[in-house]
Amino acid sequence: MKKTNVTLKDVSAVYSGPEGVLWELIMGEQIHVGGFGSSMALAQKADIKEGQKVLDLCSALGAGLRFLVKNFKVQGFGLDGTEHMVNEAVRRTEQDGLKGSIEYKLGDVTAIPWAENNFDVVWGEDAWCYVVDKDKLISEAARVLKKGGTISFTDWVEGPKGLSDEDAERINTFMKFPYMESQKGYEALLKKHGLTLKVSDDLTSEFADYIQLYLDMVSKQLSFDALRIIGWDMNMMQAIGGEMAFMLQKAREGGFGRTRIVGVKE
Numbered sequence: 001m002k003k004t005n006v007t008l009k010d011v012s013a014v015y016s017g018p019e020g021v022l023w024e025l026i027m028g029e030q031i032h033v034g035g036f037g038s039s040m041a042l043a044q045k046a047d048i049k050e051g052q053k054v055l056d057l058c059s060a061l062g063a064g065l066r067f068l069v070k071n072f073k074v075q076g077f078g079l080d081g082t083e084h085m086v087n088e089a090v091r092r093t094e095q096d097g098l099k100g101s102i103e104y105k106l107g108d109v110t111a112i113p114w115a116e117n118n119f120d121v122v123w124g125e126d127a128w129c130y131v132v133d134k135d136k137l138i139s140e141a142a143r144v145l146k147k148g149g150t151i152s153f154t155d156w157v158e159g160p161k162g163l164s165d166e167d168a169e170r171i172n173t174f175m176k177f178p179y180m181e182s183q184k185g186y187e188a189l190l191k192k193h194g195l196t197l198k199v200s201d202d203l204t205s206e207f208a209d210y211i212q213l214y215l216d217m218v219s220k221q222l223s224f225d226a227l228r229i230i231g232w233d234m235n236m237m238q239a240i241g242g243e244m245a246f247m248l249q250k251a252r253e254g255g256f257g258r259t260r261i262v263g264v265k266e
């Protein structure tokens with residue numbers, strides 16, 4: 001069975017506590033693989049334009065939206081299920097001089113608190129792997145998109161070579177994922193909800209290089225900082241290193257991957 005019992009409550013606990021801070025330490029404020037470059041590639045593939053209304057589902061610290069407002073002058077809207085992240089997003093948006101240009105709401109992305117036919121773009125970066133009901137998520141994204149609007153996201157997925165139940169459970173348990181979609185699974189969900197696929201990229205090979213980078217940062221450069229975040233718990237540090245090494249191995253084998261998808265509401 002490739003599903004865990006993880007719920008939004010468990011994920012919110014991660015992003016309200018030390019684990020979330022640890023992810024920020026190794027990834028930066030944009031808590032996704034590839035940071036600025038990945039956002040730029042996604043924005044270009046999605047053909048983001050000035051003035052568009054963009055809804056970021058799982059907006060976390062708001063760094064994805066701040067990137068879009070600063071570089072593409074969009075109107076930003078963010079939805080996240082963790083109160084601490086929403087408060088931080090509001091605070092950091094103000095700190096970056098962008099107060100008033102992004103609206104954040106607290107809520108579950110499977111029940112989007114905005115009206116239908118409202119956004120030019122629904123955006124997501126490496127976060128929908130945390131969502132229990134991805135079918136509902138895509139159906140909600142399709143509902144709030146205007147006709148001709150674009151759904152654009154990257155996500156951590158089961159890679160093209162697939163994972164055994166045991167390996168999937170190990171990664172999902174460590175990462176606090178309810179389950180991982182696959183690239184093909186997302187393509188099918190888009191189709192089911194009336195979205196036409198424009199881009200579907202398999203990023204698994206570069207994903208493995210990034211896991212190596214994170215492993216190196218924790219073990220070779222930021223060990224002291226990481227240890228402080230986890231209360232100087234050396235056993236936990238070793239366990240984290242072991243799980244990251246396992247994920248690296250599975251990514252190199254093509255079983256654990258990342259995808260970039262763009263679809264249009266016809």
Ligand SMILES: C[S@@+](CC[C@H](N)C(=O)[O-])C[C@H]1O[C@@H](n2cnc3c(N)ncnc32)[C@H](O)[C@@H]1O
Pocket residue numbers: 008011012015029030031032057058059060061062063064079080081082085107108109110124125126127130131132
């Ligand atoms: C990895 S972070 C997202 C990173 C962000 N997209 C970025 O690029 O900086 C994951 C976020 O997803 C949020 N999240 C997970 N499941 C959610 C759900 N069902 N509804 C709303 N937010 C959710 C968490 O609260 C957390 O802030």
